Amino acid sequence: MLERLVAALRTLPLLLCSPILPSSAARRRRARRAAAAIAEVAPEPRRDRQPPAALLRRMRDELRLELARNAADGRAFPHLARFERQFSKAGLRVLEAVPVDHLRRALAEFEAMVRNWSSPALADLRSRMAVTLADRTSASSVWIAANSVAPAMRGNALAGQLAARASSMFGSSQQMLSRI
Secondary structure: OHHHHHHHHHHHHHHHHOOOOOOHHHHHHHHHHHHHHHHHHOOOOOOOOOOOHHHHHHHHHHHHHHHHHHHHOOOOOHHHHHHHHHHHHHHHHHHHHOOHHHHHHHHHHHHHHOOOOOOHHHHHHHHHHHHHHHHHHHHHOOOOHHHHOOHHHOOOHHHHHHHHHHHHHHOOHHHHHHHO
């Protein structure tokens, strides 16, 4: 009998606190409702960077047509022509593959060449080039000590000292990226 009384006394605090403490089922229901409300308010953004194949063909064909039209007038756009050849082979992957300075020159020539941006394909290509250039320019502005030493000098003791001093002064490039 004493055991029953002790067991009852042990459960008494739980019984008194049960209206205050929510059950695990109630917590799960509230969590599901909150997740549904968040998903309803802010849908996940679509990062559809690859356009349909038909749009890629139109981009390629219209760019080629504009280059041919300007070549007939005697104007040459060498960086844009090189970009067009690579774009014909690799599609939009070329935006990430081309060096930043080549992309910058190709975009400048593209903007100088095209006067009528009514073509949605050309406007879309120009927009993608500009956005990629902006992204890659900001990413390439981070200084990395290993990239600053010429490959021929990397085995040199002076290059090692420069890299060691730079890493002690600036930290690793990963730390620089995490501070931004």
